[in-house]
Amino acid sequence: MRTLTTISEVLEYCSKYNKKMSEVFIEIEAKRTNKSCDEVFDQMRKMWNVMKESMEKGIADDSLSPSGLSGGDAKRMWDAPAIVAGDVIRRAIARAMAVSEVNAKMGRIVAAPTAGSSGILPAALYTAAEELNVDEDTIIRGLFVAAGLGIVISLNASLAGATGGCQAECGSAAGMAAAAIVEMAGGSPEQSAHALAISLKNVLGLVCDPVATLVEVPCVKRNAMGVVNALSSAEMALHGVKSKIPPDEVIIAMSKIGRELPESLRETGEGGLADTPTGRRLRKQILGY
Amino acid sequence: MGAADSIFEIIGPIMVGPSSSHTAGAVRIGLFAHGLCKNPKFVRILLHGSFADTYRGHGTDKALVAGLLGLSTDDERIKDSFKIAKEVGLNYLIETTDLGPRYHPNTAKIVLDCEDEKIVVIGSSVGGGNITIVELNGYPVEISGEYPTVLIMLHDVLGALSHITKIIADAKVNIAIVKAARVSFGDLMLAVFENDSSISDAVLKQLRDLDFVEWVRQVEACA
Numbered sequence: 001m002r003t004l005t006t007i008s009e010v011l012e013y014c015s016k017y018n019k020k021m022s023e024v025f026i027e028i029e030a031k032r033t034n035k036s037c038d039e040v041f042d043q044m045r046k047m048w049n050v051m052k053e054s055m056e057k058g059i060a061d062d063s064l065s066p067s068g069l070s071g072g073d074a075k076r077m078w079d080a081p082a083i084v085a086g087d088v089i090r091r092a093i094a095r096a097m098a099v100s101e102v103n104a105k106m107g108r109i110v111a112a113p114t115a116g117s118s119g120i121l122p123a124a125l126y127t128a129a130e131e132l133n134v135d136e137d138t139i140i141r142g143l144f145v146a147a148g149l150g151i152v153i154s155l156n157a158s159l160a161g162a163t164g165g166c167q168a169e170c171g172s173a174a175g176m177a178a179a180a181i182v183e184m185a186g187g188s189p190e191q192s193a194h195a196l197a198i199s200l201k202n203v204l205g206l207v208c209d210p211v212a213t214l215v216e217v218p219c220v221k222r223n224a225m226g227v228v229n230a231l232s233s234a235e236m237a238l239h240g241v242k243s244k245i246p247p248d249e250v251i252i253a254m255s256k257i258g259r260e261l262p263e264s265l266r267e268t269g270e271g272g273l274a275d276t277p278t279g280r281r282l283r284k285q286i287l288g289y
Numbered sequence: 290m291g292a293a294d295s296i297f298e299i300i301g302p303i304m305v306g307p308s309s310s311h312t313a314g315a316v317r318i319g320l321f322a323h324g325l326c327k328n329p330k331f332v333r334i335l336l337h338g339s340f341a342d343t344y345r346g347h348g349t350d351k352a353l354v355a356g357l358l359g360l361s362t363d364d365e366r367i368k369d370s371f372k373i374a375k376e377v378g379l380n381y382l383i384e385t386t387d388l389g390p391r392y393h394p395n396t397a398k399i400v401l402d403c404e405d406e407k408i409v410v411i412g413s414s415v416g417g418g419n420i421t422i423v424e425l426n427g428y429p430v431e432i433s434g435e436y437p438t439v440l441i442m443l444h445d446v447l448g449a450l451s452h453i454t455k456i457i458a459d460a461k462v463n464i465a466i467v468k469a470a471r472v473s474f475g476d477l478m479l480a481v482f483e484n485d486s487s488i489s490d491a492v493l494k495q496l497r498d499l500d501f502v503e504w505v506r507q508v509e510a511c512a
Contacts, residue, residue, distance in 0.1 A: 003294055029296040034485075043297065050303045067346075103306030106348060106368040111418050113299045115309040121300070143300050150299035155292050159299070160310060160416030162339055162394055176299075213343035215307040269343055287345050 003028065005155050007193050007247040010148070014189040021179070021189050022141035025148030044140050044147075047110050051099070051122035054109045058098025065104040067286045070216040074098035088131055089228060095123035096227040100220040113150050113159040116208075116215045117173035119223035121146055124177035124230040125184070132185050142180035149196055150176050156248070157255035161208035161267040164258030170219075170226040171206060171254065175199035177230035178237065187238050197243035197250045198233040204250075205257050207265035209272025212283040218273055293417070295435075302418045304362040310395050311340065311347030314414025316367060317511045318397050319356015321422055321434050322410050324508030326403040332357055332381040338394035340414075341385035350383050353397055356511070357381065362418060392423070420511075428472065428479040434511040436465055436483035441496060442504035445471050445478045449501050456499075457482065460492040477503060 004010045004024070013024055030037045059078045064071035077094035081087070096119035103109045103118055112121040125139045125146075132138075150159065153172050158164040178195035182188075187195075203225075211217040243250065264271030273279050283289070293299055304313035322332070334353050336344050344350045348368065355370035358379060366373060374381065388396060393413035401408040411424035422432040425440065432438055439457075443449050450469060457464060462484050469480035488496075488507055497505045 025296060032295070040296070044300065047297075047300050047303065106305050106307065106312075106365070108303065108305055108363055108365060110301060110303050111309040111313065112301075113309075113417050115304060115306045115313065115418075118306075144296060147296040147299040151293050151296070154299065154417075158416070159293075162310060163416065210346075213346035215347070267343075268339060269346070 003032070003151060004148075005152065007149070007152055007196070007251070010152065011189050011193060020141070021148060021183055021192055022144040025144040028148070041140060044143050048136070048140055048143060050108060050110050051112070052126070054099045054102045054107065054118075055095045055122055055126065057107060058100075058102040059094060061102070063105070065101070065216060067212065067214055067216060069211065069214055069282065069286070070104045070220045071101050073220065074101050088127060088231070091130070092123050092127040092227040092231060093224040095126055096120055096223040097220050099123065100223040104214070104216045104220070112146070113154075113172055113176070114161070114169045116161060116219050117169040117223065117226065120170060120173035120226035120230060121177045121180070123223075123227045124174075125180055127227070128181040128184055128231065128234070134184055138184050142184045145183045145192060146176035146180040149179050153251055156251045158258055163266065164254065165261045165266055166206040166208040166222060167200070167203045167254055168258055169208065170222045171200050171203040174203065174226040174229040174233070177227070178233035181230065181234035182237050185234070185238055191237045193247045194242045195233045195237035197245065197247035198236055198241070199229050200250050200254055201243060201245065202229050202233070204254055207261060207272050208267040209265055209274050210267065210269050211274050211279040212286045213267075213269030213274070214286070217282075293419070298417060298419055302362050304418055305365055305367045308347040309418040310414045310416050311343060311349045312352045312367070313362040313418035314395065314416075314420050315340070315349045315352035315397065316356040316360065316362045317418065317420045317434055318399070318412035318414060318422070319353040320359065320361070320511035321356075321412060321420070321432070321508055322399045322401060323357050323359050324511065325408050325410065325506055326401040329401040329403055330380070331402040332379070333400040334381060334383045335386040335388075335398040335400070336383065337386055337388040337392055337396040337398065340395050340397055341387075353399070354379070354381060396423075425479065428470065430479065430481055431468060432481055432483065434508070436485065437487040437510050438508045439482040439484065439488055439493075439496075440506045440508070441480045441482070441502055442477050443480060444501040444503070445476070446501045449478075450480060452499060453480065453496060456492060456495055457484070457488065460488055462486050462488050
């Protein structure tokens with residue numbers, strides 16, 4: 001069994017063998033690494049356990065990061081009730097920010113797909129699982145859906161802010177999470193693919209412009225944005241909303257846009273928010289240049 | 290991050306932040322260098338491209354030093370690596386440089402002064418914590434650090450590689466990826482074997498004892 005390189009191939013394969021995306025990706029990984037499906041599943045369980053720890057730690061810890069640019073917002077979101085966006089959104093945002101803040105404090109997280117976007121998948125899947133009332137194994141299967149589709153994105157576009165901007169990191173993470181939530185909710189592989197496409201389309205062109213080159217401003221809030229994007233895209237796809245542009249074409253569009261972004265907007269900390277008067281002042285204050 | 294083939298390149302690694310490419314990837318480049326030379330007398334670290342521009346913010350410098358100390362990507366002591374280096378007597382110098390446009394923006398060149406030789410490693414952090422070692426002592430290579438890796442400098446004599454692969458096979462070690470190249474005719478060749486398991490010291494000695502082999506190193510998979 002070889003790696004599936006496009007979304008169409010993944011869908012054909014799922015349909016031909018009447019399998020869920022998670023089953024297909026678990027089997028491919030097991031085959032590729034000469035391990036049993038159970039071993040591969042347990043390996044993912046370890047990832048999930050660290051993800052949970054990072055959410056808990058971030059929600060409880062309101063200290064500031066060494067730069068002082070982030071910290072405390074996850075707890076702020078967690079401790080008070082929702083005002084306008086509803087409690088699902090509030091909890092999801094708090095959890096995404098929690099992981100992102102832990103990351104900024106050089107704490108332990110799981111890159112998913114990157115550290116900069118590491119809050120989106122755990123927060124989206126944890127919160128969706130609460131709403132759907134599904135067990136932890138269902139979440140772990142969801143992580144395989146996310147990772148398998150992440151491989152497809154990595155083969156046809158990029159998952160790095162330095163190559164493709166924030167669309168490649170937070171956009172991909174949101175798309176991967178949306179597809180995972182769809183399967184967790186009992187949706188079809190096609191619906192997962194549309195959820196992925198919708199999430200990606202929502203953030204095409206999003207630049208990576210971190211202030212003082214730190215993974216904090218705007219990254220912590222972009223993680224919050226990503227989790228909401230994932231939930232809304234999954235909701236649409238589960239209701240039968242489809243992406244007019246096929247998922248594979250959306251991924252190629254993202255890749256092209258990434259290549260067309262100037263270097264100043266690809267994680268160099270030179271353009272965008274980093275190049276605002278306040279961004280420049282903070283850089284000088286923190287980095288000394 | 291670059292093209293992935295494993296589920297756990299996408300979800301993973303478990304790592305200490307803030308940046309998979311600028312922190313975790315940097316630790317792994319450092320770890321690869323550590324695998325080549327455990328106790329260098331001196332290490333010169335040259336940061337290229339985005340590494341040079343942004344290393345302070347992402348702790349890339351601390352991460353590379355942490356790797357050189359043998360700390361793994363999920364070790365929460367990475368942020369204290371300079372202090373640990375001082376305690377254990379690891380001497381290093383961090384500089385910025387421009388290696389030229391053919392190198393990935395997130396690249397570090399590490400010059401290790403070992404006991405009786407100098408080893409030069411160039412590694413790129415290609416995203417999501419994944420790395421590619423692209424040059425070793427001037428030889429172009431392509432090493433992911435995902436596997437235990439055996440590096441052999443040898444004289445380009447007829448049948449040399451078949452001798453080596455037989456010894457590895459007899460040790461019941463399976464080769465996952467192999468690349469071998471010489472820079473020009475008559476030069477030493479560098480052969481790189483990325484294996485499914487590690488080779489024992491006894492077998493490494495067997496390889497070292499081959500009369501056409503000049504140099505052998507094994508670097509464990511750097512997590």
